[in-house]
Amino acid sequence: MPAYLDYKFEDSPAFISTFDEMPLWSAYFGMLLLKHIELKQDLTVLDIGSGAGFPLLELAQRLGNTCTCYGLDPWVNANNRANEKIKNYAVSNVTVIEGSAEKIPFGDASIGLIVSNLGINNFSNPELVFKECARVLKPGGRLALTTNLNGHWQEFYDVFQTVLNETNNTLLIEKLTADQERRGTVASISSLFTDAGLKVTRSYTESFQMRFLDGSAFLNHYFVKLGWLASWKEIVPADKQEGVFIALEKNLNALAAKSGCLTLNVPMAFIEGERA
Ligand SMILES: C[S@@+](CC[C@H](N)C(=O)[O-])C[C@H]1O[C@@H](n2cnc3c(N)ncnc32)[C@H](O)[C@@H]1O
Known part of the structure; x- marks a missing residue:
């Protein structure tokens, strides 16, 4: 008899402590990743920047x-939470490792698929991370990532x-x-792939909207x-922060009042590259 037929839901403090709906932000990107990654048998998969276990556990x-x-x-702490989920969901094909993608603890040519959902903007040295990915990927292995893009x-x-313009301090603008440009474009991220020796195989862009009542x-x-x-x-310099953020909140609220809510657009991309 298939083991899953024995499954019986048991409510408990341990279960509910790790039960959650999809996180607000990560879900959009994770769904884009899950929509496009190649699903194959016998893959060894590495999720870099796996955080509290999403999309690692879903993918597994x-x-x-x-x-x-x-x-x-x-x-x-995020790894601990991912491990609690692994235990409580009884998922047997996942292991969480504490470490950095700048020094991936796997041998050369040992991984078939590397994924990263929202990792790239968080790596302090993305060039090094891409080089490490190229090193550990098997020939024909793929790196697939999702990220928000410049313009989010x-x-x-x-x-x-507009608020900063009123300070007449061009340095703040x-x-x-610079803060906005920390998010790349499809072209700039594709360059990270090619610079590391990975051929870009596919890229898809989409965008979604987030609505808030107001600022x-x-x-x-x-x-x-x-x-x-x-x-x-x-x-913003410390002595100007209060004034700037009060004005920012007020202006966002005024913008929201015009259309009934504050609507923010988020462009995002799925980009995949392959090791020759
Ligand atoms: C925005 S979170 C994304 C987490 C998760 N993948 C998700 O979709 O919710 C970025 C993650 O990258 C991790 N991170 C930062 N630097 C890293 C590095 N050098 N190597 C691996 N992960 C790193 C952070 O600890 C964090 O968990």
């Missing part, structure tokens, strides 16, 4: 037990720029532009504070 389950999956991330949340950045809701969202607020604050 979609591929099934002929495939062996590894997650690699230096973030100890443009509506927010336009309002931020330059810092804002106040947006700026107070826990994930916005966690993921972005620190880099926005760094743009």
Whole structure:
């Protein structure tokens, strides 16, 4: 009898402590990745920047037990949570490794597929990470990543720029532009593949919209504070932060009032490359 027929849902504090709906931000990108990656038997898969286990666990389950999956991330607490999910979901083909993609703990030509959902903007040395990926990929092996692109949340950045213009300090505008340009374009990310010796095989772009009632809701969202607020604050000198952020919130609220909510567009890409 197939083992899954014995499955019986058992509610427990341990189960619910790791049960969650798709995370707000990661889900869009993960779905794009899952839509396009090649599914094959007997793959050895590495998810770099696997965080709390998404899409690592989803991918491992979609591929099934002929495939062996590894997650690699230096973030100890996130790895612990991923391990709790592995245990509670009883997924047997995944192992999480604490470490950096700048020094991948696998031998040369040992991995068939490397994925990374939203990793690239977080690697301090992406060039080195791509070189490491090229080293550990088998000939014909693929690296597939998803990322937000330059232009994400443009509506927010336009309002931020208007507010900074009022400070008459061009340095602040330059810092804002640099913050936006930390997200690449399909061309700039493709160059990272080719510079590392990987041939770009496919790329797809899509965009999605995020709606918030207004700027106040947006700026107070826990994930916005966690993921972005620190880099926005760094743009503005400490003695100007309060005034700038009050004006920013007010202008975002005014923009939202015109159409009933604050709508932010997010361009994203799936890019895949292959080792010759
Ligand atoms: C935005 S999170 C994405 C996490 C997850 N893949 C998701 O889709 O939600 C970026 C992840 O990259 C990890 N990271 C940062 N530098 C890294 C490195 N050098 N090697 C591997 N992972 C890294 C972070 O710890 C974090 O978990």
